[in-house]
Amino acid sequence: MIIRDAKLGDEVSILGLIHELAVYEKAPNEVINTAENLSKDLFQDKVCEAIVAESDGVIVGFALYYTAYSTWKGRCLYLEDFYVQPAFRKQAIGTLLFEKVIAIAKERKVARMDWQVLDWNELALSFYRKHNAILESEWINGRFFFPNSSLEESI
């Protein structure tokens, strides 16, 4: 089992895991991202970055993150998605991925690392509690969806 930076070609496996996580989060039809677009964003335009967990040459987990910004704290690292396949849990792979992202945040000397977790996801919440993370429930997410995005037009 190795943890390594994602490399060109990994986008297909990562997108597969993104779909698995969307099913778990009860929103399987919400994924409009494509392997081609993810590849461009990760490796060409570098809008985001990813690390993967590889077991016998197969990617079984990943963490995807990017540089966010806080008016209060300056640059932050935002952990957008973080997933290990059920069959590969209980082997500390999640801990290895999570701790690697924390190490990257510290290395870059950002003031804060952020992520979000669904309030019914007890498995994830207990994982974050074990890592002594701060969990704030007083925020509400505001959103607009735009149906004519370049990603949807390209499909």
Add this chain to the structure above:
Amino acid sequence: MIIRDAKLGDEVSILGLIHELAVYEKAPNEVINTAENLSKDLFQDKVCEAIVAESDGVIVGFALYYTAYSTWKGRCLYLEDFYVQPAFRKQAIGTLLFEKVIAIAKERKVARMDWQVLDWNELALSFYRKHNAILESEWINGRFFFPNSSLEESI
């Protein structure tokens, strides 16, 4: 009253408004950002962008945003902070700023625009409801703070 892109030199006024908003959000001591760092992030490294509302040459409101990423939706626009001074409210300045950010998001053809609002901030919540925004309360913010950030070291 004009709405325009922030330009070099505006960082001092914007930081003043960031401090005002922090007082309103009951966290006046949480701001470690400096005008110098904000200037670098906005105008040199372009980690984030801002628009301002100017009345008689004085900046009375701002919106600060950046390109975020969703594994499901690809590139998104994240509205990090958005504020109008109390004395200048009830003049639709907030609406002008907010609608300008929405227009930028649409222009860039992102699939989603996101922000966060505190659950006790009824003024902001009713503003977003009036704009038919989706408001999701089932998410919890996970965070780590790192005391040795480059920003803190530079102070």
